[in-house]
Amino acid sequence: ETGVTQSPTHLIKTRGQQVTLRCSSQSGHNTVSWYQQALGQGPQFIFQYYREEENGRGNFPPRFSGLQFPNYSSELNVNALELDDSALYLCASSLEGATNEKLFFGSGTQLSVL
Amino acid sequence: RKEVEQDPGPFNVPEGATVAFNCTYSNSASQSFFWYRQDCRKEPKLLMSVYSSGNEDGRFTAQLNRASQYISLLIRDSKLSDSATYLCVVGTSYGKLTFGQGTILTVHP
Numbered sequence: 001e002t003g004v005t006q007s008p009t010h011l012i013k014t015r016g017q018q019v020t021l022r023c024s025s026q027s028g029h030n031t032v033s034w035y036q037q038a039l040g041q042g043p044q045f046i047f048q049y050y051r052e053e054e055n056g057r058g059n060f061p062p063r064f065s066g067l068q069f070p071n072y073s074s075e076l077n078v079n080a081l082e083l084d085d086s087a088l089y090l091c092a093s094s095l096e097g098a099t100n101e102k103l104f105f106g107s108g109t110q111l112s113v114l
Numbered sequence: 115r116k117e118v119e120q121d122p123g124p125f126n127v128p129e130g131a132t133v134a135f136n137c138t139y140s141n142s143a144s145q146s147f148f149w150y151r152q153d154c155r156k157e158p159k160l161l162m163s164v165y166s167s168g169n170e171d172g173r174f175t176a177q178l179n180r181a182s183q184y185i186s187l188l189i190r191d192s193k194l195s196d197s198a199t200y201l202c203v204v205g206t207s208y209g210k211l212t213f214g215q216g217t218i219l220t221v222h223p
Contacts, residue, residue: 002157045210048210058210
């Protein structure tokens, strides 16, 4: 167990809807990164939040947005869902200054867009 | 061109076999290198870090060649429990990892 929890575990939405995914980071971790993993692909970096500010973003459109709260938990919001947004969404928490090796992944949210 | 390229396989090997996976990366500014293991749509888990000097963890040996931008993983004496997807991963800055597509390994009796 990594101590990183994600909710919900599974979600079904229809095209055009909006979705919010949640992540609670491991105790003491102030950085959260989000990844999207489509079927048959490796995870792709969406963005990272550090102390409630976005700290880097991958090649994802603006309809992918996020928040980090004072307790360092985080949300990923996706607007105007498209069929291609169907994927496993992973969050990973880490502590500032730690190396990439100290990245802890949650078990993910499986999103299906119909 | 993908930033991290791997042969997706699948590799089907008998128990006890030795199997090698390779990957290449395109960003010469990459700072850290890893192999992750992922089981059946679960979260990726760190298998081992990869260093230029090479490193070994039991049956697993990883190697990095910075000049060729090439990373390898060798698994000796394969076990049924080694069946999984192996992800080659490159870190360019803290917390931002670039994953390869993954290589599927199936070890059969």
